[in-house]
Each structure stands twice: as structure tokens, then as C-alpha cells.
Amino acid sequence: MTSTGDTRKETTVSTAAVGTADDSTFRALRTQLHEAATAFADGPGALEGLLLGLVDDVDRAVREPLEIFPVCHHSPASALAMARRLREKQPKVVYLELCEDMAPLLTELRNCRLPVAVQAFASKIDGFPADWAPLSVVAPITEASAEYQAIAYALDTPGVELVLVDRSSDHVYQWDERPTRAADPDAPETAEEEEAALHGDAVGVEIGDLRPRFAELEEHLLRHGKVRHWSEWWHQYVELPLSDGDYNTYRQVMLLIGSLFRRLAPGDTHRLKVDEDRERHMWTRMREHLTATGADPDDCLYVCGAFHAASRVEEFGVHGSDTFEISPRTATVWQHGLIPSSHTAIEAQFGLAGGSVSIAASLFAKNVRRTKVKPYRLAGQAGKTSTAKKRAAAPVPAGPADKLTGFLRRPPVLDRLDEEELLGWSVDIVRAARRNGYLASTADAIAVFETSILLAGMRDRAKPTPYDFQDAAVTCIEKDAVPGRRDVRRLVEIMMGGDRIGQVGYDALPPLARDVHDRLTPLNLPLQQRGVKRALLDIAGRPELGACSDVLWMLRHLLPHGAARPIMGERTLGERPIQESWDLALGTHQRALIELGYEGVSVEQVLEQRLRKAAYGAKATAADVLKAVEDATLYLNSRRLADELGAHALHVLAAERSVDGAPEVLRRVRRLLAYYRTSEPVLPGWIESFAKEGYAHYCTLLPMAFTDDDATVRQVAATLGFLFGMESLALSLGCDRTQLELAVAQSHPSDPARQALLWAARTHLGTLSRTELRERCDELLGNPLVLTAYPRYLSGFLHALEPVPGLTDFVVEAVSNAFGRLPDPVLLPWLPTLISTLRADGSELAPLLIREAGRVFPARLPALDGWIPPWREQPLPPAARPAASGPRGVALLAAHPATCDAAAALLGCDGGWTATDPGPRGAALLTRYPDTATAATALLTRI
Structure with missing residues (x-):
């Protein structure tokens, strides 16, 4: 055995010895390349410089x-x-x-x-x-x-x-x-x-x-x-x-x-x-x-x-x-982690x-x-x-001896065929193909085996590579159809080792990801594993699962689709479900969860940052800010953040110069207003200011919106919906209704749909009666020049149901009159246009018409023959009316004098019953004015 110090000494000596022979290390290879370049290129030149340059690069790196x-x-x-x-x-x-x-x-x-x-x-x-x-x-x-x-x-x-x-x-x-x-x-x-x-x-x-x-x-x-x-x-x-x-x-x-x-x-x-x-x-x-x-x-x-x-x-x-x-x-702050x-x-x-x-x-x-x-x-x-082992005693030096010459001159080594390995591959791919719906058999396994050898031979290989085997499997098994979601090429990749997917362990996760897993522990699910896990939350029976529900709703908002997907249950303003069901795939979307950890230490912090970013963005609209307010209330239950974003929504709305976002603004303001009215003792200050300033803002934009070609009918209708819907609140806060009346009076649209929308607004304000509105529609149906534009008028009336839902019966009347009065040669050509117009522009409001039509029209087909629409009922002419004692209303008043005196006083008549009078003065008065008698009867009936 040699000590570590001896090892370093031996290595140094060996390197020094090699250094003395550096000049001749690749001399033989350089000579051969020079001769090859001279013969191939008919003289030294660029090819020689390239080939010798390759050797110089190798020599330089080896001698380092x-x-x-x-x-x-x-x-x-x-x-x-x-x-x-x-x-x-x-x-x-x-x-x-x-x-x-x-x-x-x-x-x-x-x-x-x-x-x-x-x-x-x-x-x-x-x-x-x-x-x-x-x-x-x-x-x-x-x-x-x-x-x-x-x-x-x-x-x-x-x-x-x-x-x-x-x-x-x-x-x-x-x-x-x-x-x-x-x-x-x-x-x-x-x-x-x-x-x-x-x-x-x-x-x-x-x-x-x-x-x-x-x-x-x-x-x-x-x-x-x-x-x-x-x-x-x-x-x-x-x-x-x-x-x-x-x-x-x-x-x-x-x-x-x-x-x-x-x-x-x-x-x-x-x-x-x-x-x-x-x-x-x-x-x-x-x-x-x-x-x-x-x-x-x-x-x-x-x-x-x-x-x-x-x-x-x-x-x-x-x-x-x-x-x-x-x-x-740069000053960019980088976060680091494993995904x-x-x-x-x-x-x-x-x-x-x-x-x-x-x-x-x-x-x-x-x-x-x-x-x-x-x-x-x-x-x-x-x-x-x-x-890893302990340090070796005598490391082998990596000397710069010429190994390239022998390697480049050596012919390709022909690996002998490993029949056992190839046979195992063939059997395994047929088994995998059967599991995925292919009609593969033992004959296909034999065909894959032989075809692999054939392809390798055609490509000058003694042994089939995995790529040869893959081509053979596709040829012999897949043929012309893929019965499942995986083709044979993918099955071979899985068989060769599969698409191994890594996993970051709990200890290597950022604090946010660890906090999420800790807070979801009561679910008792292996959420770090890949795949979809079903979570059932009985919040009524186990209140502690309510905290898990809060985390899951925030993850649904922050993570990609599929990471946390609700199956049963929903979260809306002012409501909390008692049971929920979720499909969770946090292990599959582990990268997205880890990247959330780069933005904060908790999901609440990240969600608040994203809501602020969305609300204060350069392209944020008032509707976007209101959505952030709703999300802050819905997911974070943060009154502080909601008030801050709500105040910002007012500034954003004041800067808008069009009504493009009016439908979304109307929808979200209505929802927030309904929530605060049912859950708070008083309305937040920001929403009162929003209603007041929004009323004035949309009154200013209304005349321009009626004539703006870029504004749609739906957007103009939403603007009127905001004005009419917020009118009572705005007037209570000090707004003047005259501003709205002037805005409507200054609107002069030329488009048929917007013209109908303006008529509906005037009807709501009382400047246009229903009788006048009905007469205008009758004129349109009687004018052959405007019949083709009548569906567009109907589209405007349909959108008018947003700001003026009380016109639902009139819209049913307008549609019914068109179908009843127009002959088939006129009706049938524009019927597809009518249907497409209603479908494209009024899909959300069509249920109102359907309910009203179901209320007005008879429920059974035989009753339709004798049915008279309520808007066609007319009072009898004076000549055809019976005497004073004839109408049921007069007889009723005569039978009840006290009631008759009360009706007379209500109508402004003085005096009372006298014995010399042939009848009650009130009854005599009503006899002389039968229309008033009928109206009084209807009034008393309602009372």
C-alpha cells in the first residue's frame, strides 16, 4: 500500500516524464493525416489544416x-x-x-x-x-x-x-x-x-x-x-x-x-x-x-x-x-430549488x-x-x-499517449447477436401490445425477432440495436391502426426503461410546498405521489376539514388546471358548502407547486401578491380589479385587501373612456352588492362611492356609447343596466336623476338594435308610453322596407331585458306579432336570421322570454284555437254597453253603498246618498262614466 503523499509524488513524476515526450505524442498520427490530405485533396491545403488542427486541439487538451x-x-x-x-x-x-x-x-x-x-x-x-x-x-x-x-x-x-x-x-x-x-x-x-x-x-x-x-x-x-x-x-x-x-x-x-x-x-x-x-x-x-x-x-x-x-x-x-x-x-432576485x-x-x-x-x-x-x-x-x-469508497492507494495517471491512431484504424467491432436478449424483447413487446388493445400473437413475436435481425443486417450491424428493434416492432405489430392511446413506438420506449419521472422529497421542498402538505394532512392521502387522488370532505361532520377546503380552493386558483379540481361543491360569496369532493394531482404538478414557493412562504401570501399584481397592472380594467376584490373576499376573507382594491377600482373606472367592460362590471358589482347587503350591517364605503361615481361616469359615456361603432349592443345594454340597477342607491347618495334623463335625451343611435334599446330606456324613464312603443313596432311590421331589419330591433329589445326586465311581456308580444302578421314568403327567409340573432346576442336572456311565453300561452294545444292574446283584448264600444244597472261593476257598487261612497271620494266626488235620489250618487256617476266604473272595479278587485 502507498500513502497519499507517495501517490501525489508518483503522479507528479509520471506527469513530468510524459511532458518530456509531448512533442512526439501524436507525431505518427499527424504524418498519416498529412499524407491522407495530400492524396485526397491533390496537395496540402484547407483539408490538411482541418485534420491537423483536430489533432492539435486534442494534444493541447491532453497536455493541460x-x-x-x-x-x-x-x-x-x-x-x-x-x-x-x-x-x-x-x-x-x-x-x-x-x-x-x-x-x-x-x-x-x-x-x-x-x-x-x-x-x-x-x-x-x-x-x-x-x-x-x-x-x-x-x-x-x-x-x-x-x-x-x-x-x-x-x-x-x-x-x-x-x-x-x-x-x-x-x-x-x-x-x-x-x-x-x-x-x-x-x-x-x-x-x-x-x-x-x-x-x-x-x-x-x-x-x-x-x-x-x-x-x-x-x-x-x-x-x-x-x-x-x-x-x-x-x-x-x-x-x-x-x-x-x-x-x-x-x-x-x-x-x-x-x-x-x-x-x-x-x-x-x-x-x-x-x-x-x-x-x-x-x-x-x-x-x-x-x-x-x-x-x-x-x-x-x-x-x-x-x-x-x-x-x-x-x-x-x-x-x-x-x-x-x-x-x-443584474438586480434580479433569483430563487433556487429542485423540480x-x-x-x-x-x-x-x-x-x-x-x-x-x-x-x-x-x-x-x-x-x-x-x-x-x-x-x-x-x-x-x-x-x-x-x-463511494475510501481513497485508492495508487491512482492510474491519465497519460497523453496516442490512443487515437489505434482507435481510428481499428475496424468496427461486430458484437455477436445476443439471441436471448432479443427474444426477451420480442416477447415483452407483444405482451405490452396485448395489454394496450393490439391483436398481437406469438407469430408477431417471431416476426419482430426476425425483422430486427433483418434490419440490422441491412444497416451493416451484426447485432440489432434498440432502434432496430423499435422499427421492427412498429412494422410487425402496429400495422395501420392504434387501438389505444399509446402506439408501439411508445410501448418500446416504456419497455426499454420507461419515462422515469423524478420526485423532489419533502425535505427538499420550499417552505410553501411543505406547508401545503402539512395543512392537507387531515385528508390522509399520499399527495406526493403522481396520479389523481380523490378527496371526500365532510365539512359538516368534521369541521377541521374546512381549513383543508380553504387551501384547496386557493390551490385551484393558483395552480394549473387539474392540480386541484372540485367534483362536488362550489364556493360563492356568502355560502359555504357542507360537503365537497376533489380530484387532487399535486404530485403530478409538483413543479408548479414548487414554483409557488419562489413567490412566498404561504399560499395566502402568494394569492394576495397575485391579486395585487392583477389589480395594479398597467392593462388592468375596472372589471379586473372587481374580480380581484371578489377573489380576496372569496378565498382570503380579507376585508382589508377588499377595501383597498375596491378603492383602486374606482380610480380605474374613472380613467376608462369606453363601455367595453360594462357587462363584467355590472355582473360583479351586482354580486358584491348583494353579498354586502346580506352579510354586513352597512355597505363598505368603497362600494357606495363606486355606485355614486359609476352612475355619473356611465351617464357621461352613454350618448357616445349609443353611437360608437366599436361598442356592442350588449355593452350599451350593460351600461343602462348599471344606471338603472344602481339608480336607487346612487340617488340616495346624492346623485341627480336629471343627469340620466339628459344622457338618454342626447342619445341618437342609427342602428336598429340600439334604437330599440333606446326606446326601452325611454319607456323605463316614462318619456315613452307602452302604447306609443307598441305603435312604433306595428309601424315597423307594416313597412316592407324595414322588415329585413326587424330581427335587429328584436335583438335590441332582447338586450333591453338586462336594464328593463319589466319589458319581458312586451318582447313576447313583439315576437308573436311578427309570427302572426307576416306571411310565410316574408317570414321564412328571415327566420334563420332571427334565430341566429337571438342565439348569438341573447343566449343569457332567452330564459326570461321562455318563462313569460309559458305564462301567457295556453298549456294545451286544443286551447290554442280559441285563445286570444291578452294584448289584443279591447273594451266594448259605448253603444254596445248595457244600461247603468247592467254592468257588473255598477250593480256591485249599488249593492254596497258604503263602498260606492269610498270609491266616489277616491275619485274626487263630493256628496253622499240621499233618499230622494233614484240611486246612489256614486253609482249614478259611475253609470255616466262606464270606463271609470271598470277601472274602479279593477282597483277594488286588487285591494
Whole structure:
């Protein structure tokens, strides 16, 4: 055994010995490439410079005293090589390409189940355009990744320091142009889309974005590799060969690929500058740390993407220049946390092929079993214990010996067919297909087995890859129909490892999320698990569940649709249900719940902040502010906040110059006014002021609204509804009704619907009688020139039911007269227009007409033949009336003299009964005026 000090000494000597032979390390490879370039290009030139430049990049990175470990994002070969190298070298400092401000979160990975993503979130921004908010940066971590191996090793090995050296989350937005946002993830249509939306619209940061940026190069590789997409090419030509290679071979090959993709990148100057700034930033941070701590570069390991490992910036290396100045961060306050991730989310965010991350995880597990390499896992993570060991005695140095020559000249290794594995795949996919509705049989399993071998042979492969097997399964099983919600390609992805979805543990949740789970504990449901849980709340029998109901209603308001969905029960102003039923999916929407924790420490605080933001926003309308008032009363039961927002609603209403929001304002004011009248001894001051000022405000806007082409009939009707509905309250507070009368008198609409609306308003104010209104409608029906516009008049009368509901019987009369008077050749052509008008403009008011029609019209069909509408009943002419003793009203008054005297006094007649009179004076008077007798009879009947 050798002590630690002897180990460092031996490493130093070995490195020094290698340094003496640096000049000849890749001499043989350079010579061969020079000869190949001369022969291929008929003389040295650009091709030679490219090929030799690749070797120079590899040579430079290999000779760097601070060992560079190039990786590819979520690569099983990178993870396996990392686990091997960490056990061999046992570095004391690990520099990792990850946002430097995310370092404090990494210890919380112990409380999570991978995959998860480290997130930086900012809802209140300062220094960026306002329309970028909220800002979100995520770095997903899976177990089959080199970065996780490095993190687990550093956190669970005593004496090892983990240093994150990449740009901060703030610099991600400083250096990049505005990121392209993904589609809204709040309403996914399928389970796969929901899983792909776990990262939301965050900007992804990954270690090892290794993919050709030259489209022609990628197309060339895919065509000659006989593969469909880049993930399949990488799996076939990089992952499989490097899984069995030694560390030096892996390192040099990855550096070569990174250099190739870097040199063949298109001329995107902005992206190239961002890449180079990241490299300058990382090397500057590493040199600062080495200077501050005095660490030996031989005891350090730098983990970065292969693209950045082949860097050519002046700041490269421990002896590079210190000319890069890191810009200060903006004043934006960033919140950090862990959110759940999934294989599908990683593939969607980073443009990988579907199922590629699951296949990579399956390949990593297979390589671990095959090579007996022990990967690192954080202690306590998902019930696992760390496999980190004590420091090895004699680490194997990573010398710069030429491994590229042998690797590049070696023919492809033909893996022998593992028939047992392929047969197991074939049986499993048929079993999964049957469970999902496919009519698959044993014959299909045999066909999938043989087709997989056939496809692999056509693609020059001795062993079918998972992608070959996937194509074979689709061909043999799916055919032309998908009976279930999952197709065969998706079933293969699930079978190969599935879309593993991570979970953030309770201890790693922000305080708000932990508080939510604590307050919902009485429900006795595993709410941290994914899926829908049904909660039954018997609030009457268990009053303590009322607090759970309050939390659930607030979560329904704050979280995306489906996180908390009420099945039974509702919350309205002034009412509390005694029973409720909920479908809860807090585990599925864990990311949204965690992001709420970035905004406050309780759901009440977050809800109040959002209500204030909605009410005080630059585009907030009076209706929006009133909605915030209603929500503050409904969910928070906060009279203080409601009064504050209500006072603000008055200022917003005064600034509006149109009646666009009048329908919503009317609806919410009516509801709030009804609530306060039944629950409060006196009305709040703000709502009295709102009624008073709103009355004057809408009186001012009414004449303009009647003639404004942008205002709809519904909006004008809502304006009148506010004025007529708030009239009694406004007049009691000091308003003058003359203002309303003048506003109506100054209104001169030309549109038929608005003209009818104005007639209804004048009828309500008493300036237009019903008789005059009926005569105008009769004139419209009698004028052939305006018959086509009659449905629009009816639309106006229908909307008039909002401010003047007393006209319901008249609207029924107007419609009935149209159907009764117009002949079929006139009626039938505009009947569809009438129906569409009523449906489009009066769907909310149509029930009023239906109820009134049901009251007026006979209930049975035979009674319809002799039925006379009440508006057609006419009094008898004077000649046809009987004598004084004939009418029932006169006889009734004569039989009751006292009543007759009372009626006479009511009508202003003096005198009384006398014996000489042939009859009561009142009766004689009524006999001379039969119309008055009829009216008096009706009056007495009502009394």
C-alpha cells in the first residue's frame, strides 16, 4: 500500500516524464493525416489544416496540467468512464460545468428520486425586458450521467470540494438573445405531453451539448450511418465502441469529436461568442480558486462538455491569460430549488429523439452489470446508500499517449447477436401490445425477432440495436391502426426503461410546498405521489376539514388546471358548502407547486401578491380589479385587501373612456352588492362611492356609447343596466336623476338594435308610453322596407331585458306579432336570421322570454284555437254597453253603498246618498262614466 503523499509524488513524476515526450505524442498520427490530405485533396491545403488542427486541439487538451474530462450530455459511456476515473484518480477538487449559483442546491439531491432538475427562477426581474418574466433556468440530472457521478462522489467523499464554474443563471439571460419559449404547458392534451412539460418554458443548461452544428455534416453522418436521427447515430458509433475502451481512448476520442464539431460549426458569431465567453468564465473561475486555495492542479478534475474541452481561447489552461472580466449580475432576485424532471422532458427540451434517454439509462445499467464498475450514488437517495469508497492507494495517471491512431484504424467491432436478449424483447413487446388493445400473437413475436435481425443486417450491424428493434416492432405489430392511446413506438420506449419521472422529497421542498402538505394532512392521502387522488370532505361532520377546503380552493386558483379540481361543491360569496369532493394531482404538478414557493412562504401570501399584481397592472380594467376584490373576499376573507382594491377600482373606472367592460362590471358589482347587503350591517364605503361615481361616469359615456361603432349592443345594454340597477342607491347618495334623463335625451343611435334599446330606456324613464312603443313596432311590421331589419330591433329589445326586465311581456308580444302578421314568403327567409340573432346576442336572456311565453300561452294545444292574446283584448264600444244597472261593476257598487261612497271620494266626488235620489250618487256617476266604473272595479278587485 502507498500513502497519499507517495501517490501525489508518483503522479507528479509520471506527469513530468510524459511532458518530456509531448512533442512526439501524436507525431505518427499527424504524418498519416498529412499524407491522407495530400492524396485526397491533390496537395496540402484547407483539408490538411482541418485534420491537423483536430489533432492539435486534442494534444493541447491532453497536455493541460489540470486534467480535463470531456463528457456528452446524459451519455452512458461518459458516466461509466467518469465512475472509473474517479475511483482511479480520487481527485480532491472537482470543477463542474454548471451554473455557479446552483451549488447550494446540490446537497438536496439526497432527498430526491432522479431524474430531477436544478432550477433558478425569477418572477420579479430588474435589468431584463419585462415581457421575459418569469425567468427560469433548469439543469436536469439523471443517474446515467457523468455530472451526477461527479456530484455524488464529491458530496459523499470526505475532503473533496465541488466547485461549479459555469456562468450564473443571470448571465444565461445576459449573454443570450431572448430565448425561444416552448408552448404553454399548463394544458397538455395527453399524458406524454404532460410529462414533456415538466420543465415548463425554462431555458435548459446541459453539460456536453455534443451535436453537429453544421447541418450538412449531420445529414452526411446519418445517411452513411444508415440511421434515422442523431441519437441513434451516437448510440451506434460512439456509445457502444467507447463503453469497452480504456480511459485514455475515451478521453481523446471525445476531444476529437468536440474539436471536429467546433471547427465545422457555421458562422453564428453570437453563439460562438457565448460559447467562448463561457469557456473564459470557467477557466477564470478555476484559476481564481486554485490561487485562493493553493490546490495542486494534479489533484483536480475539470468536467465539461467535449465541445468546450477543445477550446482555443487565450484563457485556456491554468497558465492562460487573465484578460476576461466577468460582468456583474443584474438586480434580479433569483430563487433556487429542485423540480421533478423526466426522460421525456429532457428529450423535449434538448431536441433529443423520443426514448433516447430511456435507452441510454438502460444501456448504462447493462454496462454496469457487465463491467462490474460501481457507480456513485448519494447516500440516502431513494433508499440507496452511497457506494463511494475510501481513497485508492495508487491512482492510474491519465497519460497523453496516442490512443487515437489505434482507435481510428481499428475496424468496427461486430458484437455477436445476443439471441436471448432479443427474444426477451420480442416477447415483452407483444405482451405490452396485448395489454394496450393490439391483436398481437406469438407469430408477431417471431416476426419482430426476425425483422430486427433483418434490419440490422441491412444497416451493416451484426447485432440489432434498440432502434432496430423499435422499427421492427412498429412494422410487425402496429400495422395501420392504434387501438389505444399509446402506439408501439411508445410501448418500446416504456419497455426499454420507461419515462422515469423524478420526485423532489419533502425535505427538499420550499417552505410553501411543505406547508401545503402539512395543512392537507387531515385528508390522509399520499399527495406526493403522481396520479389523481380523490378527496371526500365532510365539512359538516368534521369541521377541521374546512381549513383543508380553504387551501384547496386557493390551490385551484393558483395552480394549473387539474392540480386541484372540485367534483362536488362550489364556493360563492356568502355560502359555504357542507360537503365537497376533489380530484387532487399535486404530485403530478409538483413543479408548479414548487414554483409557488419562489413567490412566498404561504399560499395566502402568494394569492394576495397575485391579486395585487392583477389589480395594479398597467392593462388592468375596472372589471379586473372587481374580480380581484371578489377573489380576496372569496378565498382570503380579507376585508382589508377588499377595501383597498375596491378603492383602486374606482380610480380605474374613472380613467376608462369606453363601455367595453360594462357587462363584467355590472355582473360583479351586482354580486358584491348583494353579498354586502346580506352579510354586513352597512355597505363598505368603497362600494357606495363606486355606485355614486359609476352612475355619473356611465351617464357621461352613454350618448357616445349609443353611437360608437366599436361598442356592442350588449355593452350599451350593460351600461343602462348599471344606471338603472344602481339608480336607487346612487340617488340616495346624492346623485341627480336629471343627469340620466339628459344622457338618454342626447342619445341618437342609427342602428336598429340600439334604437330599440333606446326606446326601452325611454319607456323605463316614462318619456315613452307602452302604447306609443307598441305603435312604433306595428309601424315597423307594416313597412316592407324595414322588415329585413326587424330581427335587429328584436335583438335590441332582447338586450333591453338586462336594464328593463319589466319589458319581458312586451318582447313576447313583439315576437308573436311578427309570427302572426307576416306571411310565410316574408317570414321564412328571415327566420334563420332571427334565430341566429337571438342565439348569438341573447343566449343569457332567452330564459326570461321562455318563462313569460309559458305564462301567457295556453298549456294545451286544443286551447290554442280559441285563445286570444291578452294584448289584443279591447273594451266594448259605448253603444254596445248595457244600461247603468247592467254592468257588473255598477250593480256591485249599488249593492254596497258604503263602498260606492269610498270609491266616489277616491275619485274626487263630493256628496253622499240621499233618499230622494233614484240611486246612489256614486253609482249614478259611475253609470255616466262606464270606463271609470271598470277601472274602479279593477282597483277594488286588487285591494
